[in-house]
């Protein structure tokens with residue numbers, strides 16, 4: 001039985017999501033890491049004795065990936081992301097990560113594993129869908145047994161859409177990516193900011209698409 005916890009270590013952080021099944025946990029996006037002790041404490045409490053089998057990054061922006069080094073140091077787990085996200089972390093790129101917007105440095109992180117389509121971590125199985133537009137490295141992550149979709153900053157609940165004016169953002173690409181996750185028919189939707197939707201996830205994605213359809 002898959003359980004999903006939403007952690008909120010600090011004001012500037014994205015939604016930090018912990019996916020649990022059996023004795024295994026997988027973290028999706030660690031947030032900025034600017035609240036290091038709160039982040040590590042919240043993840044440790046959420047794991048509650050389970051081991052952390054991996055960290056998956058939805059995209060390369062600082063408010064989603066800044067805490068990666070802290071999580072790896074504390075839990076020693078592998079990190080997964082798109083090729084673009086892996087490169088931005090390797091370079092510690094302040095522009096493409098948007099770290100400059102937070103007045104922070106992006107500490108380089110080596111060894112992010114590039115994922116393409118499927119990822120198995122213990123009892124948890126994920127499908128990886130490339131959904132650029134908000135950023136070149138954006139992916140959406142579908143947990144197969146629960147059909148929970150983790151979409152990063154592609155769409156948000158109640159008609160929200162990720163911004164496309166940051167480096168590498170592109171509106172037509174964003175529209176195509178939203179259509180791609182519509183076709184997945186997810187059972188629930190966990191965006192990178194704001195609330196999640198455990199009821200009609202498809203309706204949420206449709207309303208986001210309507211927001212930008214004519215732009």
Ligand SMILES: [Zn+2]
Nearest residue numbers: 059061134153
């Ligand atoms: Zn973002």
